[in-house]
Amino acid sequence: MDLFNEIKKKLSHEFIDIIEWLDNTDDTIVHRFERYQNEIKNNAKLIVREGQTAVFVNEGQLADVFKPGTYTLNTKNLPILTTLKGWKYGFDSPFKAEVYFVNTRLFTDEKWGTKNPFMLSDERFGLVEIRAFGTYSFRINDPGKFVVDVVGTDGHFTNYEVNEHLKSLIVTRFTDTIGQANLPIELYAANTTELSETCQEVMQPEFGRVGIELERFYIENVSMPEELKKEIFEYSRLDKLDMTKLAQFKAAKAMEEAAKNEGGTAGAGMGMGMGFVLAQQMGNMMNPQAAQPFGGQTSGATAPPPIPAQVMYHYAVNGQQMGPVPFEKLQELFAARTINKDSLIWKQGMQNWTALKDVDELKPFLGSNTPPPLPTS
Structure with missing residues (x-):
């Protein structure tokens, strides 16, 4: 009886032979036709x-x-398979071969992340220390290579199985790419689009070696410890805020905080006093010229005015520009007759070169060499 059923089963498969695969799953990449x-x-x-x-595939080939x-x-x-098999048994004889249906659609929204x-x-x-995660999309673009190099004899190969391999590859290449980018740490989260495109270019050859095309690669988030986030936030504020205002705010x-932490009315007064002193000290450090005694009252002693900047003069000798020299040096040059009343003089603030005799100072x-008039009797 068993022998009869075996022969019947074999004959039914020989005479009704339609090879097809209707995929009713969302995750099957390769299905072996049984x-x-x-x-x-x-x-x-x-x-x-x-x-x-x-x-x-014939005998693994x-x-x-x-x-x-x-x-x-x-x-x-079937020219290749015909050569391999030899067709030794005639036109209607069955032949043995494994048939793998490969799903070539785009697999989207696959997750990756740094463990x-x-x-x-x-x-x-x-x-x-930073972490990152995101999504990627892929498709099988070389089914033969993929079946031979990845699937092997697996009769039902899902995207879960290939994802374990791809995720390890992604994290390794992502870490290398981020390290080579050498960006300031606060810019990684702000440049995820550019980093995603760069990572995709770097990873594509690795995917291609096993017949997979990396269609899209996205970095959704680059995270770091909260303490580092606060430090970066403070650093960015220092570049934008007025330092005096920042000191006053702090x-x-x-x-x-001092007023809250001190107990009782006296303690509150002490805390507020310490706060005022701290505010004054920080304000003085950030703006020393504006420092005043506590309470805003000015003392009797006033600070001296800043020393005026020394005026420097350019002069012309034989058509050549000379200088700059200070007032005293210019006076010596005049006394030595290196320059005279008609020599051209220029200093900062003058529109044009002017004769010495026309410069007020x-x-x-x-008249330095002219004696004063005699006194009258």
Whole structure:
């Protein structure tokens, strides 16, 4: 009885031979078409739907790859397999081959992330730990290579299985790329688009080696410890805020905290007093010229005015510009007759070169050698 059922089962598979795969899952990448003893009848029908590819493997060796369409399997469209098998048993004899249907559609929204934080070196903050996560999309663009190099003899290969390999690859290449980017740490979160594109370019050759195309790669977030976030935030504020106002703000906050922490009325007064002193000290440090005694009252002693800047003069000798020299040196040059009343003089603030005799503060030079008039009797 068992022998009869075995023969009946074998004959039914030989005479009704349509090879196709209707995918009712969302995660299957490769499905091996199951046949009785892997036998396929000559002139069997092969139906490959859109988004699929059929890969024929003979004894572990890639034989043929069929794109979407309907095929009659015979010696005309199986040249490689025909050569391998030899067709020793006639036109209608079945042959053995494994048929793998490969899902070539785009697999989207696949998750990746760093399981552990990795270290980066920053010029201002030293060694820092960051994490990252995001999504990626891929498709199988070389089904034959993928089946031979990745799937092997797995009869039902899902994206979960390939994702474990891809995630490790992504994290390794992502870490290398981020390290080589050498950006300031606060710019990683602000440049995720550019980093995503760069990472995709770096990773694509690795994916291509096993017949996979990395269609999209996204970095959704780059995170770091909260203490580092606060430090970066404070650092960015220092570049934007007025330092005097920042000091006053922090002093006010310190005064508020001191008042809260001290108990009772006397303690509150002491805390407020300490806050006022701190505010004054920080304000004086940030703006020394504006420092005043506590309470805003000015003392009797006033600070001297700043020393005036020394005026420097340029002069012309024989058509050549000379100087600059201070007032005293110019006076010596006039006394030595190196320059005279008609020599051209220029200083900062003058629009044009002017004769010495027409420069107000230099006119005393002209009368320096003339004695005063005799006194009258």
